[in-house]
Amino acid sequence: MTSADSALSPPTRVWRWDDFVLDVGCYELRRGDTVIRVEPQVFDVLAHLVGNHGRFVSKEELFDTVWGGRFVGEAALTSRIKAVRRALGDDGEAQRYIRTVRGRGYQFVGRLLDDGTAPAPADASELVPEPPRQHIAFTRAADGVRLAYGVSGDGRPLVRAANWMTHLGYDIESPVWRHWVRDMSLRHKFVRYDERGCGLSDWEVGAFTFDDWVTDLESVVEAVGLERFPLLGVSQGGAVAVAYAARHPDRVTRLVLCGAYARGRVVRAMNDDEKRAAALDLDLARVGWGRDDPAFRQVFAAQFLPDGTRADWAAFDQLQRRTTSPENAVRFLEEFAHIDVRDQCGQVRCPTLILHSRDDHRVPMRYGEELAALIPDARLVALSSNNHLLTGAEPAWRVFCDEVETFLAV
Structure with a gap:
């Protein structure tokens, strides 16, 4: 049921040529002091070409890397290449930076100014560890939808139920998710996947229900070949x-x-206020994702990461679009x-650890307390944070990691 496709993520890179800077870690293309805005797939195409500047890259490799092997027409790739050239002030005639290998693929031919390794920060405490090596593969859900899953680290398994806004190929470097992947992979064989409609899994799917998400988790567990394992759920992935x-x-x-x-x-x-807030959430998504204007999407960043830095918000904005x-x-x-999983909560038979930010702006603490009251043998830990998604720099993240490891070590 699985395919043998795999990918190993390279270290975070900062590439320089002429007056351009391609910062993969910050997900930015800059010319001088100006940030050049490009669509996520355009950025991915450029990053893959620059990262493999010593050789030509086949069209098939770009399809696998950028679209996760999903079937898309060649016109989609051609349009992304044109957009890359346009962003760099290049074109198909000059081919100063992107050379067409006719009928086969493309090659970045700009002259890099260094080896691409990100410069060391002045403060050693700011160093970002290299991401763990991961294997990405694919399986089919019960209804045929293709699901991408990733495995990183060694040790006893830990499975994370999929939640919104993930991308297996990007999360390992994204400031929003990289600390989750890194730290959960230190002592575990960490298994995660992109849910249908998201990341490297199929986007164009008919069914899109809660029960589909549960059966998708079943499909991934079967593909990895796990019998018994601890399960992690974050945000809606918790349900x-x-x-x-x-x-x-069992x-x-x-x-x-x-x-x-x-x-x-x-x-x-x-009440009416809460109903209007729920409706507004949908309206913001309809407008925010459909426009190249971060102002709308930043409403979500403010809810998910109210204590995040400007860089955290920018990373979250890129995550949403990508x-x-x-x-x-x-x-x-x-x-x-x-x-609504209130009935299922009472049927959980395993020990349960619930961690919740005390001042979570997206999902208030009282809903974590409700979970703890509904699930037998559950323990609730309140984290000193305002963030719905914990950042790697806040003290609450270390508390989270220590509580999880102590809980799983029993």
């Missing part, structure tokens, strides 16, 4: 993890939930809003 654990009590040894909830925004809306389409963003939020 998927709860439903899976209730359905498969497989889930321990359950870890972070920023999770049993009821979506529509289900838990008790991981899914505007149409799917709305579909995700519509389904999230109607989640």
Whole structure:
């Protein structure tokens, strides 16, 4: 059921040529002091070509890397190449930076000013460790949708139920998710996947329901060949993890939930203000993802990372644009809003650790408390944070990691 495709992520790079800087870690293309705005797939094409400047890159390799092997017409790649050239002030006639290898692929031919290694920060404490090596492969869901999953690290398994806005090929370097992948891979064989409609998994899918997400988790577990394992659920992935654990009590040894909830925004809306807020969430997604204007998407950044730095918000904005389409963003939020796993919570039979930011702006603490009251043998830990998604720099992240490792070591 799986394919043998694999990918190893390179270290974060900063490439320089002429007056251009391509900063893969910050997901930025700059010319002098000016940031050149390009679409996510255009950036990915350029980054892959520059990162492999010593050789030509076949069209098939670009399809696999940028589109995750999804079937797209050659016109899609041609348009991205044109956009890359346009961003660099190049064209198909001059080919100063991007050379066409007729009928086969493309090669970056600009003269790099260094070896591409990101310069060391002045303060050694700011060093970002290299990402762990990961293997990316694909499997099919019960209805035929292709799902991408990644495995990194060694040791006892730890599976993370998919949550919104992930991209296996990008998360390992993204400031939003890289510390999750890095630290969970230190002591575990960490298994994660992109849910349908997101990342490297199929975007154009018919079914898009909560039950599909649960069966997708079942498909990934079967593909990896796991029998018994602890399960991690973050944000809406927590509800998927709860439903899976209730359905498969013989497989889930321990359950870890972070920023999770049993009821979506529509289900838990008790008054007109809460109902209007839930509707506004959908309207912002319809407008924000469909326009090249970060102002709308920053509303989500302010909810998910209220204490994040400007760089954190920029990284979150790129994550939103890169991981899914505007149409799917709305579909995700519509389904999230109607989640209700209160009945499944009572069926969970394994020890459960619930961690929740005390001042979470996206999912208030009271919904973490509700989970703890509904799930038998659950323990709740309040984290000193305002963020829905913990950042790697805040003290609450280290508390989270220590609590999880202590809980899983039993």
